[in-house]
Amino acid sequence: MPTTVLVAGFRGSMGQKATAMIKRDPELELAAVYSPHLETTDPAAYELPATTQVFNQLSAMDTRAQVWVDFSTPAGAFENARFALEHGMTPIIGTSGLSDDQVAQLTQLAKEQHQVGLLVPNFGLSAVLLMQFAKQAAQYFPDAEIIEMHHADKKDSPSGTAVNTAKMIAAGRKQAPETVENPVETIPGARGANYDDVPIHAVRLPGYVAHEQVLFGGPGEALTIRQDSFDRESFMHGLNIAIKQVNRLTGFAVGLENVL
Missing domain, CATH: 3.40.50.720 (NAD(P)-binding Rossmann-like Domain)
Structure with a gap:
């Protein structure tokens, strides 16, 4: 049946x-x-x-x-x-x-x-893999930021996928990220939202469907993981x-x- x-x-x-x-x-x-x-x-x-x-x-x-x-x-x-x-x-x-x-x-x-x-924050298999890879990378690169990009009519920001990615990065860390003393935002919100010391930047534009990239930074090197969903x-x-x-x-x- x-x-x-x-x-x-x-x-x-x-x-x-x-x-x-x-x-x-x-x-x-x-x-x-x-x-x-x-x-x-x-x-x-x-x-x-x-x-x-x-x-x-x-x-x-x-x-x-x-x-x-x-x-x-x-x-x-x-x-x-x-x-x-x-x-x-x-x-x-x-x-x-x-x-x-x-x-x-x-x-x-x-x-x-x-x-x-x-x-399910995201049904895309590429997004599921991105979150898994991000958790692994956070063991070695605790400093990370997320940029998520969605269609203009998406109501909530940040996306559930981005929040879940931040949770997995936080869970994967073996040491705390570096902190900036007394950061200054000349325009409030310039550094994005903050979830467990993971800044999240939300983009809402026509033409996009669902996209996310995670940027990791370390001494003298950087790693970027990105996934794109072009069609629902x-x-x-x-x-x-x-x-x-x-x-x-x-x-x-x-x-x-x-x-x-």
Whole structure:
């Protein structure tokens, strides 16, 4: 039997790619979609199969979906994930912007519900590898900065990928980075955001999709690691793996590498 999937945020750029991928795969079934801003719940209005349920309210939701894929908004993703866990669905969250406290709450809820779930900062395999390589490099180059570049309509800054990269750099360090005494910003914010002594610079421009580079500096040398996602279709392979492998987890996890 195919795995039944609900896609929240199905009308967005990633949501549309996700629904198309699910419909193409005979091992998956698009059981339902959800968006709180819909005027009609007729699947024909969205060119969806007649068997796909369409919901615009969580309170009205009664679905046979096993997996909840979330590409909604930072404001809605946390409550969506809570709802999924409380109603027997496995959440796979592709929406960034969740706080550490919210992730901790979802981790605890999954434990209480004897459920599993997955928060994925980036479904691109190149991005997953970049984060792994950055963690390794941080052992030898503790001084690092991140530049992340995304499309102009991305709401949150910095990206979830950049924050997760910073976490992995911090975890990989064996010594503290050098600190500048009394740094001066002639324009506030010039040095970017700071996560665990990793400066993060966010770029939002038309024409970009998702790109990240990590710059490491050491005495007399430097290392740059970069990944580029030129099309959102590149994320679908990782999403497909996540849907099919998420039940291998034993709780709530962060990062696609947990199911690779």
